[in-house]
Amino acid sequence: MNTPSRFEIHRARLFSLAYRLLGSRAEAEDVVQDAWLRWHGAEPAGIRDDEAxxxxxxxxxxxDRLRTARNARTDYIGPWLPEPLQVDLAPDPAERHEAAQTVSWAFLALMEQLGPDERAAFLLKEAFDYDYDQIANLLGHSQANCRQLVHRARTRLQAGRPRFQVPADRHRQLLQRFMEASQSGDKAAIIALLSANARLVSDGGGKVTAVLRPLLGAERIAQLYWAIARRGGAVPAVLGTVDGQPAILRFAAGRLHSLTVIVSDGETVSEILTLMNPDKLATVVTGIGTGPSLQ
Structure with missing residues (x-):
């Protein structure tokens, strides 16, 4: 019999895989539940390796869900950003280091540009250390095709990542300066912090006011923050983390109002990602040391 205890050994790993593929906690949990139902109904004699x-x-x-979701997201109002798992105001340093070794929320957003099979092949290779024979059997492609999927994914993702790894302290300092400048609407300070072709992506999901298309250019982004501050629309902000990555957290009436992360080369900010959709923020765990594991 396929017992619950045998399944539970692998639950965290299955959730991590499903979440990284889908970018949604609820959908990842549904997938894991569906996997459990299939597992429970399968003939034990036909299962040689539980994990595989x-x-x-x-x-x-x-x-299957990702392909359906990508079609549905064509009707989504504005840009679509993934649903984070956890925000912390004061994360434990050990937990922050551990989370930093996983796929960051910003990188998860970057992976939205990949096709479903590219995304799956890349994650299985890079995050779960599967070999190409395993990936080919799992996805139903040839090994050569899987190598091409991973190669294309790497190429596309590298184009959107900083060329060099930025020290954590430097990244956090830059985020702090950006938070202060954007909260006050200091156009000159914002422009000085941004690369000339910086990009801002804001996900309001049609639920709240947000930029409906990516905003390009330091001048235009600075103008937006200046206008928000001028009309008194800036929500109080603090530094924290989202899934272990430094983030600007904004709370209103005791609830998480929005979160912002940046992509930088250590000198300037090249991308700003802001999640404002209250439906996605409502599921985020706020605290210290809680939330599903990404191991």
């Missing part, structure tokens, strides 16, 4: 069977089932279920 469950990862295969979870990946295929998540891919």
């Amino acid at each position: 069977w469950l990862v295969t089932a979870t990946t295929r279920l998540a891919l």
Whole structure:
């Protein structure tokens, strides 16, 4: 019999895979539940390796949902950003280091540009250390095709990432300066912090006022923050983390109002990602040391 205890050994890993594929806590939990139902109903004699069977089932279920979701997101109002798992105001340093070793929320957003099979092949190779034979069997492609999927994914993702790894302290300092400048609407300070072709992406999901298309250019972004501050629309902000990554957190009436992360080369900010959709923020765990594991 396929017992619950055998399944529970792998639950965290299955959730991590489903979440990274889908960018949604609720959908990832649904996929894991569907995988459990398939597991419970499968003939034990047909399962030689619990983990391999469950990862295969979870990946295929998540891919089906991802393909459907990508079609549905064409009707989404404004840009779509993933749903984070956890925000912390004062994360434990050990937990912050551990989370930093996983796929960051900003990188998860970057992966939205990949097709479903590219995303799955890349994650299985880079995050879960599967070999190409395993990936080919799991996705139903040849090994050569899987190598091409991973290669294309790497190429596309590298184009959107900083060329060099930025020291954590330097990144946090830059984020602090950006938070102060954007809160006050200091146009000159914002422009000085941004690269000339900086990009701002804001996800309000049609629920709240947000920029409906990516905003390009330091001048235009600075003008936006200046206008918000001028009309008194800036919500009090503090530094914290989202899924272990430094972030600007804004709270209103005791609830998480929005979160912002930046992509930088250590000198200037090249991208600003702001999540404002209250439906996505409502599911985020706020605190210290809680929330699903990304191991």
